[in-house]
Amino acid sequence: MGNLTLDKVIRRRKSVRMYQGREIDKEILKMIIESSRFAPSACNTQPWRFVVVTDREKVNMIFEKSLGGIVSNYWARTAPVFIVACAKKSVLVHKIGAGLRNIPYHFLDMGAAIEHLLLKAAELGLGTCWIGWFDKKVIRKILHIPKSIDIVSLISIGYESRKSEQKPRQRLELDEILFLNQYGEPFE
Amino acid sequence: MGNLTLDKVIRRRKSVRMYQGREIDKEILKMIIESSRFAPSACNTQPWRFVVVTDREKVNMIFEKSLGGIVSNYWARTAPVFIVACAKKSVLVHKIGAGLRNIPYHFLDMGAAIEHLLLKAAELGLGTCWIGWFDKKVIRKILHIPKSIDIVSLISIGYESRKSEQKPRQRLELDEILFLNQYGEPFE
Numbered sequence: 011m012g013n014l015t016l017d018k019v020i021r022r023r024k025s026v027r028m029y030q031g032r033e034i035d036k037e038i039l040k041m042i043i044e045s046s047r048f049a050p051s052a053c054n055t056q057p058w059r060f061v062v063v064t065d066r067e068k069v070n071m072i073f074e075k076s077l078g079g080i081v082s083n084y085w086a087r088t089a090p091v092f093i094v095a096c097a098k099k100s101v102l103v104h105k106i107g108a109g110l111r112n113i114p115y116h117f118l119d120m121g122a123a124i125e126h127l128l129l130k131a132a133e134l135g136l137g138t139c140w141i142g143w144f145d146k147k148v149i150r151k152i153l154h155i156p157k158s159i160d161i162v163s164l165i166s167i168g169y170e171s172r173k174s175e176q177k178p179r180q181r182l183e184l185d186e187i188l189f190l191n192q193y194g195e196p197f198e
Numbered sequence: 199m200g201n202l203t204l205d206k207v208i209r210r211r212k213s214v215r216m217y218q219g220r221e222i223d224k225e226i227l228k229m230i231i232e233s234s235r236f237a238p239s240a241c242n243t244q245p246w247r248f249v250v251v252t253d254r255e256k257v258n259m260i261f262e263k264s265l266g267g268i269v270s271n272y273w274a275r276t277a278p279v280f281i282v283a284c285a286k287k288s289v290l291v292h293k294i295g296a297g298l299r300n301i302p303y304h305f306l307d308m309g310a311a312i313e314h315l316l317l318k319a320a321e322l323g324l325g326t327c328w329i330g331w332f333d334k335k336v337i338r339k340i341l342h343i344p345k346s347i348d349i350v351s352l353i354s355i356g357y358e359s360r361k362s363e364q365k366p367r368q369r370l371e372l373d374e375i376l377f378l379n380q381y382g383e384p385f386e
Binding site: 019047058068119181188194 | 232246251295318
């Protein structure tokens, strides 16, 4: 299912912040996470673990107790499902290696894996929003996530409400982000 | 150009560690970076900046001086082009916000943007390898990257040598990475 070209999906994906009440089929949710399996990772450690939250009570608890504060995520009240993206850190790669090079590899890996699932969701007609501002401790408690597992991001997912259809956001131009052979040199 | 479905591209992408001598057309390189423009980022900060290194002398310097050490990247000597993925950090999002939530948002953003370009390269028949083990200081010097810009990853890119064609690596099964409503609970 889903049959769009890469370019079309990349350009279709956007942050969706208001959802219809409609539920998401479990098979659809599996296809979405399935796409993350194929992301690359440092030394193929595949740190990603996903808890998909469909239980109405837990969805409400996540909204009420882990979102809010300085950054308001009040819009997320309409999300029918949350995906909690977690990372199982490898001692060698994510602790020793990352420390030596000052690069938190598992966040790069998770960024790639999460992006796969956002793209797949967009292809299947679902809207998502990648949420970085949430209370980890509360989520850990609600979903019984062991201390050895890092909680990296929260993703809201659902069918977009027609009331709030938004266009994708503005982007920097290519010549602002692409340089040739030296930082700041135009590519052509 | 490029016309594959998302699923096909996601399954085709793999790490390629031996390249043909063949050069890469500049228009192709632009299309590849163009795909990264559309990645999501925390508060739409779009931290990504890419230095594409095609100059033979600089490519050689990167290989000789920034790779190697504990982790050998000797295979990278055949790469005709390197892409240096950098991040311009926002004070509000990437310093204050990241500190408060203990999540380095710009690494997640960069992971997503880099994955876009790896997928686009795969669609266009190019092989890539995402390299995390390199000497940042050396790269900074060779490419005159300002101190305000963080160097996040190095990506080798080229047409795969037929001598070394590899299959994609093994993956965890879906039931090892996907849980329902609670960490460790089977999805079905």
